[in-house]
Amino acid sequence: MDLNNKKVIISRTDSIGDVMLTLPICAWLKERFPKVEIIFLGKGYTQAIVNAYSKVDKYVDWNDYLNIHKADKIRNFRALEADAIIHVFPDKKIASLAKKAKVPVRVGTSHRAYHLLTCTHRVNFTRKNSNLHEAQLNHELLRPFGLDNPPDLEQVIASTKFFSVSQVSLPSDFASLENVTILHPKSQGSAKEWPIKKYMELALILAEKGEKVVFTGTENEGKTFRNEIPTHENIMDSTGQFSLEELMFFISKAKNLVACSTGPLHIAAYCGVNTIGLYSPKRPIHPGRWQALGTNVNILVFDEKCPSCDAGKDCDCILEIGVEKVAFLMR
Numbered sequence: 632m633d634l635n636n637k638k639v640i641i642s643r644t645d646s647i648g649d650v651m652l653t654l655p656i657c658a659w660l661k662e663r664f665p666k667v668e669i670i671f672l673g674k675g676y677t678q679a680i681v682n683a684y685s686k687v688d689k690y691v692d693w694n695d696y697l698n699i700h701k702a703d704k705i706r707n708f709r710a711l712e713a714d715a716i717i718h719v720f721p722d723k724k725i726a727s728l729a730k731k732a733k734v735p736v737r738v739g740t741s742h743r744a745y746h747l748l749t750c751t752h753r754v755n756f757t758r759k760n761s762n763l764h765e766a767q768l769n770h771e772l773l774r775p776f777g778l779d780n781p782p783d784l785e786q787v788i789a790s791t792k793f794f795s796v797s798q799v800s801l802p803s804d805f806a807s808l809e810n811v812t813i814l815h816p817k818s819q820g821s822a823k824e825w826p827i828k829k830y831m832e833l834a835l836i837l838a839e840k841g842e843k844v845v846f847t848g849t850e851n852e853g854k855t856f857r858n859e860i861p862t863h864e865n866i867m868d869s870t871g872q873f874s875l876e877e878l879m880f881f882i883s884k885a886k887n888l889v890a891c892s893t894g895p896l897h898i899a900a901y902c903g904v905n906t907i908g909l910y911s912p913k914r915p916i917h918p919g920r921w922q923a924l925g926t927n928v929n930i931l932v933f934d935e936k937c938p939s940c941d942a943g944k945d946c947d948c949i950l951e952i953g954v955e956k957v958a959f960l961m962r
Contacts, residue, residue, distance in 0.1 A: 632736070632776050634664040637714035640734070642672040644693045645720050646821060647875075647894030650677045651901060652766040652924065653719050655782075656773060657686040658790035663777060670711060672725070679875045680898070685793045693725070708732040717772050718750070726750065738772055759915050766924060788924050794901040796883040799876050805869060809884040811843040812961065817852040818893035822921075823911040823949045825891060827856045832954050833889070837961070838865035845869050845885075847878065847895060887961050891949070892921045900925030905962045907931065911949045913940035929960045 639660060643653045650673055657669050668688045671681045675692040682690060691711065696704050708728050715736035716729045726749035729737050739746040741753035752775040758768050767781040800806070816830045834844045838861070845867045846853075846860055853870025860868050873881060879898055882888060888899035889907045899906040900923035910918040912932045917940075922930050931952050939946035 632715075634660065634715065634776060635666040637664075638668045638670060638712055640670045640672050640691075640711065640713045640716040640729075641687075641719060642716055642722065642725055642729075643719045644672065644674050644722060644725070647677055647680055648821070648892065648897045648921075649720065649765075650680055651894070651897040652764075652921075653769050654681070654684045654686070654794070655766050655787045655790040655924075656717070656719070656769050657684065658793055659770060659773060659778070659782070660776070661686045670713060672716075676875065679879060683794050683796050683879065685795065686790075696728070704728055705731050708734075715776075718746070719769055719772060721746070723749075736775070738775055740772070762919065764922065764924075765920055788926065791901045791924050791926075796879045796902060797876070799880050801877055801881060802869075802872050804867065805845070805872075805881060808843060808845065808867075808881075810886040811845050811884075812837055812887040812889070813845050813847055813882060813885045813895070813899070815847045815888065815890035815893065815895045816856055817848050818891050819849070819852070822892035822916065823913075823947070825909045825952060826950055827859055829952075829954050829957075830856075830889070831859055831861055833957055834866050835861050835863065836954065836958055838863045841865065842961075843867070845881075847873065847881075889957060892916065892918075892923075896923045899923070900928050903927055905929070905960075907957055907960050909949060909952055909957070911940060911946065912937050913946055914943065931956060931960070 643650050670689045671687045672691045675694045678690050681687050709732040713734050716734045718739035721743045723745045730749045737750045738752045739750040741755040746753050754772050754774050756771040766787045770781040814830050837844050843865050848870040850871030882898050883902040885904050887905045890896040891909045896908050906928045908923050908930050910932050912935050918930045933948040933951040937948045
């Protein structure tokens with residue numbers, strides 16, 4: 632199926648990390664079909680991420696469709712003049728809308744019953760038990776467009792070079808900072824988390840060595856650990872103070888970033904920052920599936936062969952990762 636001079640919607644209306652692991656399929660499409668126009672359908676808060684990726688031509692905010700009349704939704708969606716839509720993140724409402732808007736080619740996983748009625752192409756693959764990375768699995772949905780097999784992980788990582796963060800003004804306390812170590816302790820519930828007390832211990836070790844350390848997170852996340860941040864001239868709290876655009880730029884200037892499997896970890900990896908990801912080895916949340924993509928990524932688990940994780944049991948072995956192991960990976 633030739634997509635040159637066609638418009639393709641990539642539908643991924645969930646979180647920052649998931650969106651970033653979807654961007655490589657845009658690079659694959661552009662490489663195979665240089666004249667394709669790629670429209671990314673996402674939730675508004677991810678727009679800054681997508682805008683930083685040069686292989687996407689246009690961003691459409693799904694939030695703009697949520698509170699308008701049904702007829703207007705169809706009319707607006709049809710006005711995109713899309714020739715195809717790829718449902719990377721399955722959404723029944725979007726699948727139904729794409730069909731009603733008469734998008735000619737509609738691709739989705741065969742593992743959603745509603746795709747039987749709403750998609751023209753249903754690709755049969757499983758994510759949960761696969762040994763492939765999430766970004767590789769996203770490529771499976773490109774089979775109707777000529778993909779024979781998903782690219783290897785090195786090829787996917789190479790596509791991060793199309794990500795470029797714009798310079799923006801930062802809050803005055805952080806405007807002149809660079810080469811700092813960023814600690815991002817929380818994940819908004821998206822991952823198993825390393826203990827707050829270990830982040831604080833790590834911060835003190837680095838600060839005593841003369842390193843600048845900055846804690847990042849949302850305002851609500853900051854409220855959960857702000858009072859535990861050590862008082863030290865080299866340790867700063869930025870929680871709740873950055874917009875996404877500002878956070879992206881601040882991360883891009885950092886020397887190190889430590890986090891579990893969450894959006895800022897993926898941003899740092901795409902930016903080439905020394906990225907230290909703390910993971911559980913349990914399927915399907917293990918790093919083989921969700922590790923950040925980049926050329927300077929370090930992955931830590933406590934025990935790759937953890938018996939509880941191997942058995943699929945709920946396990947908190949990530950709590951046992953030592954502070955010294957994380958500090959060893961710092962630049």
